[in-house]
Amino acid sequence: MDRVIVYVDDAAYAQQVLAPLFAREAAAPTQWVLVACAPRMTHRISKWVSHSARENWRTKWADKLFAQILPGLRAPANSVTTVVAKGPLVELTEQLQAAQPSAAQVVDARRPKSDAPEDAEKGQKAGRRWPTPRPGTLMGSLLTGFGTLWVLALE
Incomplete structure (x- = not known):
């Protein structure tokens, strides 16, 4: 029996990444180990939320x-193991590999942290605080007036 360890944090993205693997592995019996990687919480959240509340969340x-992911596996329920990651993934992977004598295939199906085109657009929008004044508008006149006042005040 093949073993596959899959790290996931977003169901839709994971199903896209794993679709070819699900189709290929359908013929062979496979032991799936799904590891949920929850979003990180800041260290300051402990001020407001207890440890047990964080674990419950x-x-x-x-x-x-x-x-959301289990219906996409199309496998018997006894061939799927679910785990929630609570520490570094390297240590968890070593523990999961050591649990069975045969080595398991490890698949990282987590959504990437940043998408370059979207971040560039967000950065451009965030960097511009004020709209560019057009000549002949109220805002353009106000900015011209304030600039003139500053010149007179500095003289």
Whole structure:
């Protein structure tokens, strides 16, 4: 039996990435280990939320994620194991690999942190605070007036 460890954080993206793997592996029996990688919380959140509340939120988030992904596996329920990542993924991978004698294939199906074209557009929009004044408009006249006042005040 083949073993596949899959790291996921977004169901839609993971299904796109794993679709070819699901189709290829349909014939062979496969033990799937789905690892939910919850979004990181800042260290300052502990000021407002208890540790148990954070763990409960992480578990509920993972349950929703697994509910979206499991129907796409089209595999018997006994061949899927779900895990919620609570620490570094390197250590978790070593633990999961050590649990079975045979090596497992590891697939990272997490959504990339940044998409270059979208971030560039957001950066351009965020960098411009004020609209460019057009000549003959109220804002253009106000800016010209303020500039003239500053010149007179500095003289």
